[in-house]
Amino acid sequence: MSSVRRPAIVAGLRTPFARSGTVFRDLTAVQLARRVTQELLERTALDGREVSEVAFGQVVASVLAPNVAREVSLLPQLPRTIPAVSLNRACASAGQAISYGADQIRLGHAEVVLAGGVESLSDIPILHSKPFTQILLDVNKARTLGQRLAAFARVRPSHLIPVSPAIAEPSTGQSMGQSAEKMAKENGITREAQDRLALMSHQRAHAATISGRLAEEIAPWFGGRGMDEVVTTDNIVRGDTSLEALAKLKPVFDRRYGSVTAGNASSLTDGAAVCLMMEEARARSLGYRPLAVVRSYAVAAVDPGWQLLMGPVYAVPLALDRAGITWRELGLVEIHEAFASQVLSNVEAWGSKAWAAKLGRAVPVGEVDWERTNVHGGSIAIGHPFGATGARIATTLANEMVKRDVQFGLISICAQGGMGFAMVLERV
Numbered sequence: 001m002s003s004v005r006r007p008a009i010v011a012g013l014r015t016p017f018a019r020s021g022t023v024f025r026d027l028t029a030v031q032l033a034r035r036v037t038q039e040l041l042e043r044t045a046l047d048g049r050e051v052s053e054v055a056f057g058q059v060v061a062s063v064l065a066p067n068v069a070r071e072v073s074l075l076p077q078l079p080r081t082i083p084a085v086s087l088n089r090a091c092a093s094a095g096q097a098i099s100y101g102a103d104q105i106r107l108g109h110a111e112v113v114l115a116g117g118v119e120s121l122s123d124i125p126i127l128h129s130k131p132f133t134q135i136l137l138d139v140n141k142a143r144t145l146g147q148r149l150a151a152f153a154r155v156r157p158s159h160l161i162p163v164s165p166a167i168a169e170p171s172t173g174q175s176m177g178q179s180a181e182k183m184a185k186e187n188g189i190t191r192e193a194q195d196r197l198a199l200m201s202h203q204r205a206h207a208a209t210i211s212g213r214l215a216e217e218i219a220p221w222f223g224g225r226g227m228d229e230v231v232t233t234d235n236i237v238r239g240d241t242s243l244e245a246l247a248k249l250k251p252v253f254d255r256r257y258g259s260v261t262a263g264n265a266s267s268l269t270d271g272a273a274v275c276l277m278m279e280e281a282r283a284r285s286l287g288y289r290p291l292a293v294v295r296s297y298a299v300a301a302v303d304p305g306w307q308l309l310m311g312p313v314y315a316v317p318l319a320l321d322r323a324g325i326t327w328r329e330l331g332l333v334e335i336h337e338a339f340a341s342q343v344l345s346n347v348e349a350w351g352s353k354a355w356a357a358k359l360g361r362a363v364p365v366g367e368v369d370w371e372r373t374n375v376h377g378g379s380i381a382i383g384h385p386f387g388a389t390g391a392r393i394a395t396t397l398a399n400e401m402v403k404r405d406v407q408f409g410l411i412s413i414c415a416q417g418g419m420g421f422a423m424v425l426e427r428v
Helices: 029-044 068-073 093-106 130-141 145-152 176-187 191-211 243-247 280-285 311-323 340-350 353-358 389-404
Strands: 007-014 053-057 084-087 112-119 221-223 229-231 269-279 292-301 332-335 408-415 419-427
Touching (some): 007 093, 007 280, 053 093, 093 269, 093 389, 093 419, 191 340, 269 389, 292 389, 311 340, 332 389, 340 353, 340 408
Parallel strands (some): 332 408
Antiparallel strands (some): 007 269, 112 269, 292 419
């Protein structure tokens, strides 16, 4: 019997993904994460005592619950002695949680891991300005009423302007949208090509919604006072959109010469997703049939001031090398769609001889076949809760690999900070 420990994805589940400020606007990330994990435990009939660890990704954490994974591990179905860790690798956070779980299983440190991610951009922390924060600290330290009044007397109207977390690079000050616009210009990605990719994403996600394919991976959300408001589908998918409708949208980040619009970019999204991971032999001994094992993964980074979202160009070939396979052996590919310009830039680079030379490779990484790529749509249509997307993609890919009897599948995710994440799954 082989002594190699193989980390397997046994099942995955997610909430519906919703545009921020809509159906999940009154919920916290903890509520979303706990709900989807609870449903996964119920559907798989897993004894909570089997869980070794919980790992969750989150990008914009709440100051009230900074370790969301620990809050998940305190579900009634789980012993309170289960350790938990929250991770942040920006948009690849849930992918990082899965790779962490895979490593823990390979090392023999865990048998069963709940790995996922969550984001509630409807419930982000709003901060005080630095001057007002200092005043409040001085008030708190004051020993007399006079000292408190003196501190408050320093308050100016400008101090009261709230500070929201920015979706921008601290190192460059540029937003991800501005970086996507830069990539479109430097790589010659046209507006029409971006809109066509967005249209394909919506059409495929809509078809998968209508057929019930995506519903298999969604835990319905019950809300309202009487728990009679049921959300079962993603609310960003637009099956009725068209190239004409997308073409009418104005550029957001470069209003005069730009091509990145709200239609060909992912939306700010609320949602959670989680995967049940087990050591393969342990899964079978418990009566579970694994969907796929984590064959390899890789992370890479580029200078954020260059082309921010090109990290996957470097991470993908590294993950393939570590898996001992080539692009041609991939039966399915899932590419995170932060922006259409980012996807098309990555795709162009993987198939380019010039880029092969930059990567120190004799031949290009591979040509993307859209008949095997993002077959049920992607983040442009489905949505992108930063911390959850990786687990959503892994779940869809693993399930589809089983349905199509595909041996190898690839995940590619770009992330803030110039990072790229890739993972190879293998059908078992």
